[in-house]
Amino acid sequence: xxxxxxxxxxxxxxxxxxWRGRSRFVSVLxxxxxxxxxxxxxxxxxxxxxxxxxxxxxxxxxxxxSTLGLAESFRLEQEDRGLEGxxxxxxxxxxxxxxxxxxxxxxxxxxxxxxVPIALVLYAVELDWLSLGQLLGIWLLAAAGLSAPGxxxxxxxxxxxxxxxxxxxLLFPLVVPVLLGSVKAMALALAGDPMEQxxxxxxxxxxxxxxxxxxxxxxxxxxxxxx
Amino acid sequence: MKRxxxxxxxxxxxxxxxxxxxxxxxxxxxxxxxxxxxxIMYVHVPCAWVALLAFTAAFVLAIGSxxxxxxxxxxxxxxxxxxxxxxxxxxxxxxxxxxRATWGVWWDWDVRLTTSLIMALLFAGILALRSFxxxxxxxxxxxxxxxxxxxxxxxxxxxxxxxxRSLHQVQSTPDTMDPAMVLPLRINSFxxxxxxxxxxxxxxxxxxxxxxxxxxDPPAALPVEEVEIA
Numbered sequence: 001x002x003x004x005x006x007x008x009x010x011x012x013x014x015x016x017x018x019w020r021g022r023s024r025f026v027s028v029l030x031x032x033x034x035x036x037x038x039x040x041x042x043x044x045x046x047x048x049x050x051x052x053x054x055x056x057x058x059x060x061x062x063x064x065x066s067t068l069g070l071a072e073s074f075r076l077e078q079e080d081r082g083l084e085g086x087x088x089x090x091x092x093x094x095x096x097x098x099x100x101x102x103x104x105x106x107x108x109x110x111x112x113x114x115x116v117p118i119a120l121v122l123y124a125v126e127l128d129w130l131s132l133g134q135l136l137g138i139w140l141l142a143a144a145g146l147s148a149p150g151x152x153x154x155x156x157x158x159x160x161x162x163x164x165x166x167x168x169x170l171l172f173p174l175v176v177p178v179l180l181g182s183v184k185a186m187a188l189a190l191a192g193d194p195m196e197q198x199x200x201x202x203x204x205x206x207x208x209x210x211x212x213x214x215x216x217x218x219x220x221x222x223x224x225x226x227x
Numbered sequence: 228m229k230r231x232x233x234x235x236x237x238x239x240x241x242x243x244x245x246x247x248x249x250x251x252x253x254x255x256x257x258x259x260x261x262x263x264x265x266x267i268m269y270v271h272v273p274c275a276w277v278a279l280l281a282f283t284a285a286f287v288l289a290i291g292s293x294x295x296x297x298x299x300x301x302x303x304x305x306x307x308x309x310x311x312x313x314x315x316x317x318x319x320x321x322x323x324x325x326x327r328a329t330w331g332v333w334w335d336w337d338v339r340l341t342t343s344l345i346m347a348l349l350f351a352g353i354l355a356l357r358s359f360x361x362x363x364x365x366x367x368x369x370x371x372x373x374x375x376x377x378x379x380x381x382x383x384x385x386x387x388x389x390x391x392r393s394l395h396q397v398q399s400t401p402d403t404m405d406p407a408m409v410l411p412l413r414i415n416s417f418x419x420x421x422x423x424x425x426x427x428x429x430x431x432x433x434x435x436x437x438x439x440x441x442x443x444d445p446p447a448a449l450p451v452e453e454v455e456i457a
Contacts, residue, residue, distance in 0.1 A: 173348040177387040219372045
């Protein structure tokens with residue numbers, strides 16, 4: 001069986017587990033909503049300040065939620081030595097990485113239909129359909145950019161007792177390009193792009209995604225060999 | 228490498244630093260616009276160069292460490308990362324002192340300042356990761372992976388922050404500088420390189436000793452999967 005097919009099976013397995021339990025999705029979603037609310041309280045009721053920071057708040061809510069989801073995705077595999085079982089089947093390590101990373105991207109993607117409308121309402125932003133489409137495209141690129149290095153690091157840190165501390169310490173500085181690229185692009189989608197700068201930011205995001213989806217795929221087998 | 232040779236490199240480094248700093252402080256002319264505060268460049272720029280060199284060495288050692296599993300790669304990689312982080316921290320502090328005097332602020336979100344800060348955090352994170360992994364082989368593989376990922380990230384951070392904002396001046400070249408300024412800069416660069424090699428070697432030796440001690444008396448902490456989940 002090719003590793004691509006195996007990756008799809010790993011993805012289906014995770015999706016099925018998620019669908020049956022839904023606990024991970026619900027808690028990550030609630031966390032994202034609470035974060036959006038907290039940003040409003042931190043900035044105050046000034047709607048122009050909220051509108052100006054809306055893109056940053058949305059991306060930060062995505063980033064903070066992603067660490068919860070990523071940490072959880074490998075915690076399940078550690079229980080009853082699930083990861084070891086997968087490797088013994090044998091499932092290619094590459095298939096596990098791409099299956100898991102796609103699963104995390106999907107999880108972050110399905111947060112968008114809830115978090116984006118809440119942000120638009122809370123931060124008093126009005127959008128046309130085109131900008132909404134752009135926003136969702138940026139969300140997808142950002143989710144993919146967080147998922148690839150996040151999956152690699154979650155695989156390593158899930159076997160440490162201090163995962164909650166180590167994962168963000170490693171991941172947050174690493175994903176600064178994703179954060180900057182998506183915040184800038186989203187701000188342009190929300191407030192208009194008269195200078196046509198969005199293309200450059202989207203290219204930067206896509207470049208980061210390509211580099212990290214390949215690099216982390218190459219390194220992942222090393223990370224789980226040392227189990 | 229023999230202890231006496233590395234010790235010698237370190238001593239030469241300290242001596243060169245004294246000579247270079249003397250020339251930089253008392254012989255070289257002050258810069259026309261910035262005045263005396265520009266003299267911080269004679270330690271600031273060498274710190275930046277050698278920190279980058281240390282991280283590049285760590286990246287090469289990380290690839291070697293994944294490739295061959297030999298503990299020497301890991302010990303030297305740890306030495307290079309720690310030395311790089313210390314130099315990076317010095318670089319930031321010196322840069323902030325200079326920025327306060329020249330720009331009037333301690334910090335600005337300029338491309339090089341921001342990239343240096345993120346670089347320090349990326350590599351300090353790897354040191355944090357190492358401290359949480361009790362098993363030597365796993366520590367070696369995982370920190371090598373994290374080093375490769377972090378190193379690849381640095382140019383991306385630089386590139387995107389450059390688009391985001393830039394204020395730092397373009398670097399000078401020997402052609403645009405007074406020869407009296409180039410000399411202390413060159414001396415101090417070799418000085419800090421020598422001291423960095425000495426530090427990295429000391430740290431690598433400590434790492435070797437640590438592994439040897441762990442092999443005799445393994446750490447008490449059990450990895451998670453060996454703990455029964457109730």
